[in-house]
Amino acid sequence: MRRYEVVVVLAPTLTEDDVEQSTETFKKAAEEKGAQIAEIEQWGKRKLAYPIKKHTEGIYIILTLEEPSTEAVSELERRFKVSDSVIRFLTVRVDLDLKRAEKFKARRKMKKERSERTRPAKGIKSEKTVTVAAGDEK
Amino acid sequence: MRKQRRYCKFCSDKVDYIDFKDVNILSSFVPEGSKITPSRISGVCSTHQRKLSRAIKRARQVALLPYIPD
Numbered sequence: 001m002r003r004y005e006v007v008v009v010l011a012p013t014l015t016e017d018d019v020e021q022s023t024e025t026f027k028k029a030a031e032e033k034g035a036q037i038a039e040i041e042q043w044g045k046r047k048l049a050y051p052i053k054k055h056t057e058g059i060y061i062i063l064t065l066e067e068p069s070t071e072a073v074s075e076l077e078r079r080f081k082v083s084d085s086v087i088r089f090l091t092v093r094v095d096l097d098l099k100r101a102e103k104f105k106a107r108r109k110m111k112k113e114r115s116e117r118t119r120p121a122k123g124i125k126s127e128k129t130v131t132v133a134a135g136d137e138k
Numbered sequence: 139m140r141k142q143r144r145y146c147k148f149c150s151d152k153v154d155y156i157d158f159k160d161v162n163i164l165s166s167f168v169p170e171g172s173k174i175t176p177s178r179i180s181g182v183c184s185t186h187q188r189k190l191s192r193a194i195k196r197a198r199q200v201a202l203l204p205y206i207p208d
């Protein structure tokens with residue numbers, strides 16, 4: 001199950017309607033190629049850490065794609081490159097890292113459970129040794 | 139001269155995935171837009187340092203963090 005996060009930085013000169021329109025077109029383009037958009041996050045205008053194409057601000061949009069085909073991703077990237085309003089974009093595949101994170105989480109949980117299970121067992125063992133010692137005294 | 143015992147912040151918080159969009163956490167390891175703090179100073183374990191540096195580099199690409207100090 002592939003999962004991608006796409007960060008798109010749009011030029012700050014766009015109006016809100018323009019932003020909405022372009023996100024709509026991106027969404028359509030992705031869905032046409034068989035990708036599902038799980039989430040669209042709008043950060044709005046943000047100051048850039050360094051100027052890009054003479055802009056000091058950018059409008060951030062984060063798309064999360066669920067199980068897209070490779071064509072969907074390349075189509076989106078092609079559109080970003082062609083479009084003048086997109087000043088920067090970054091596509092990151094996140095499913096592998098998230099899977100690893102799940103694994104670590106599960107391992108931690110298992111360790112915790114194991115340590116809880118072994119502790120009472122140890123207590124029983126020590127009781128037994130005590131009874132044996134008592135028997136020796138007899 | 140720090141005699142305080144250092145520990146990995148991410149290990150103690152049980153962070154498994156360092157998100158490159160989380161600027162607040164990342165920026166604390168990039169003092170004033172300069173270099174990434176080495177793990178021997180910040181005390182981050184090597185596993186998390188690798189994840190952290192990747193996240194910082196990604197954040198730099200989308201202008202969430204600067205490449206050069208201003």
